[in-house]
Amino acid sequence: MNLCKFLDVEFLKPEDVLKKLKISQAKLYRLVKTHQFPPPVKIGTANRWLASDLEAYLSAQIAATRSDTETEASA
Template structure:
C-alpha cells in the first residue's frame, strides 16, 4: 500500500510572483493605474498577500494578458 508521501509528486514547481514594480514595468503603467485596475478592471488579477506585501501570480497575469483583445486588431 502506498502512503501519501509516495503518491505525491517528487518536486513541485515554484509559483512565480511579481512585485508591483515588476508588474508596472510589464504593463507600462503607473502605480496608481495598477491599483485602479485591481479595483475596477474586469478580470484583472487580484494580488495575493505574502506576509505584509502584495504580489501577483505570474500565471494569472499571463492569462489576463492572453485574454485581452489585440490593440492592433480592427
C-alpha cells in the same frame, strides 16, 4: 512545508508588473479595484502577483485586440 516549491509558483513584485504593463501604480490598483486585473496575493504585508495571472491577462488583452481588429477588417 514550502507549498510554493511544490506548486512551482512564480510571484511578481508590483514594480515588475508595472514595468511589464508600462502603467502607473495608480492605474494598476484601479484595474484591480474595477476587476479588470487579478488581485494580488498577500504574503505577509507584501502584495505579489502570480506570473500566470499576468500572462493570462496579457493573453486576454491580445485576443480582444485581435478580435476587434478582425471585426473592423470584415466591416
